[in-house]
Amino acid sequence: MNFKHLYYFWMAARTGGMIRAGQRIHITPQTLSGQIKVLEARLGCQLFERAGRNVQLTEAGHVAAGYAEEIFLLGEELEGALKNYAKASRNDDMRARSVATARAD
Amino acid sequence: MNFKHLYYFWMAARTGGMIRAGQRIHITPQTLSGQIKVLEARLGCQLFERAGRNVQLTEAGHVAAGYAEEIFLLGEELEGALKNYAKASRNDDMRARSVATARAD
DNA sequence: TTATGTTACGCTTGACGTAAACATA
DNA sequence: TATGTTTACGTCAAGCGTAACATAA
Numbered sequence: 633m634n635f636k637h638l639y640y641f642w643m644a645a646r647t648g649g650m651i652r653a654g655q656r657i658h659i660t661p662q663t664l665s666g667q668i669k670v671l672e673a674r675l676g677c678q679l680f681e682r683a684g685r686n687v688q689l690t691e692a693g694h695v696a697a698g699y700a701e702e703i704f705l706l707g708e709e710l711e712g713a714l715k716n717y718a719k720a721s722r723n724d725d726m727r728a729r730s731v732a733t734a735r736a737d
Numbered sequence: 738m739n740f741k742h743l744y745y746f747w748m749a750a751r752t753g754g755m756i757r758a759g760q761r762i763h764i765t766p767q768t769l770s771g772q773i774k775v776l777e778a779r780l781g782c783q784l785f786e787r788a789g790r791n792v793q794l795t796e797a798g799h800v801a802a803g804y805a806e807e808i809f810l811l812g813e814e815l816e817g818a819l820k821n822y823a824k825a826s827r828n829d830d831m832r833a834r835s836v837a838t839a840r841a842d
Numbered sequence: 843t844t845a846t847g848t849t850a851c852g853c854t855t856g857a858c859g860t861a862a863a864c865a866t867a
Numbered sequence: 868t869a870t871g872t873t874t875a876c877g878t879c880a881a882g883c884g885t886a887a888c889a890t891a892a
Contacts, residue, residue: 633812633813633815633816635740635741635812636740636741636857636858638812638815649870649871650870650871650872651869651870651871659858659859660859660860660861661870661871661872662859662860662861662862662871662872662873662874663858663859663860664871665871665872665873666858666859666872666873667857667858667859669872670857675816675819675823676819676820676823677819677822677823682866682871684866684867684870685866685867685869685870685871686870686871687870687871690822691822692819692822692823695815695818695819695822696815696819699811699812699814699815699818700815702811703808703811703812703815706804706807706808706811707738707740707804707808708738709804710738710743710800710801710804710805710808711738711780713800713804714780714781714782714797714800714801715781717782717795717796717797717800718780718781718782718797741881754846754847755846755847755848756845756846756847764882764883765882765883765884766846766847766848767847767848767849767850767882767883767884768881768882768883770847770848770849771848771849771881771882772881772882774848787846787847787848787890787891789846789890789891789892790845790846790847790890790891790892791845791846791847791891792846792847
């Protein structure tokens with residue numbers, strides 16, 4: 633499972649298109665289209681289908697988008713949770729001096 | 738959040754060492770050590786600390802490992818869930834013939 | 843001695859990302 | 868005119884091999 637590809641897919645699904653997704657995460661539509669194709673090939677099923685000049689999620693795509701949502705929200709939570717520890721370990725002296733004072737910062 | 742780095746960290750945490758983790762996922766210990774260091778730098782906190790000739794999780798490391806566990810289990814679930822759809826889209830004829838018969842397969 | 847982890851260096855490879863052209867609505 | 872796709876191409880980070888070093892059983 634390539635999580636970078638999954639992220640591209642998720643952004644495309646959320647924004648409803650390659651161009652809008654690309655603007656949001658600063659990636660060109662060609663790249664998004666290509667990388668999502670790679671993801672589809674690895675998973676063995678189609679996630680998007682053309683709908684006029686736009687794309688829309690297939691049934692499998694909806695399932696994948698749901699999981700992706702959970703996964704990337706957890707990723708954000710992880711980063712948020714570790715920010716507390718990040719302060720404490722900014723330099724090693726702090727731990728030696730006192731754990732309590734690190735909190736005052 | 739680089740999920741590849743997180744995966745390396747998670748494997749090292751699960752197996753309790755760089756060498757064991759490396760054997761399991763076919764990555765050299767140098768690479769694991771280095772890539773995990775990159776992860777720590779990005780997160781801004783230490784995840785492992787030396788414990789004798791081995792490494793062990795810091796408090797932050799335990800938190801991160803918990804999230805990583807959830808994330809990668811979800812990833813596996815996702816792949817499993819899409820295997821059903823994978824059959825259906827193996828060739829496009831099936832959809833044209835019938836959605837119901839695809840299930841019997 | 844032996845086992846583990848860390849750091850460093852040069853090198854190769856594959857994934858990433860772009861630009862340009864194309865297809866379609 | 869706006870969107871998505873395909874192709875060809877350059878770039879860069881990932882990972883390896885090798886080696887040296889530190890630490891601890």
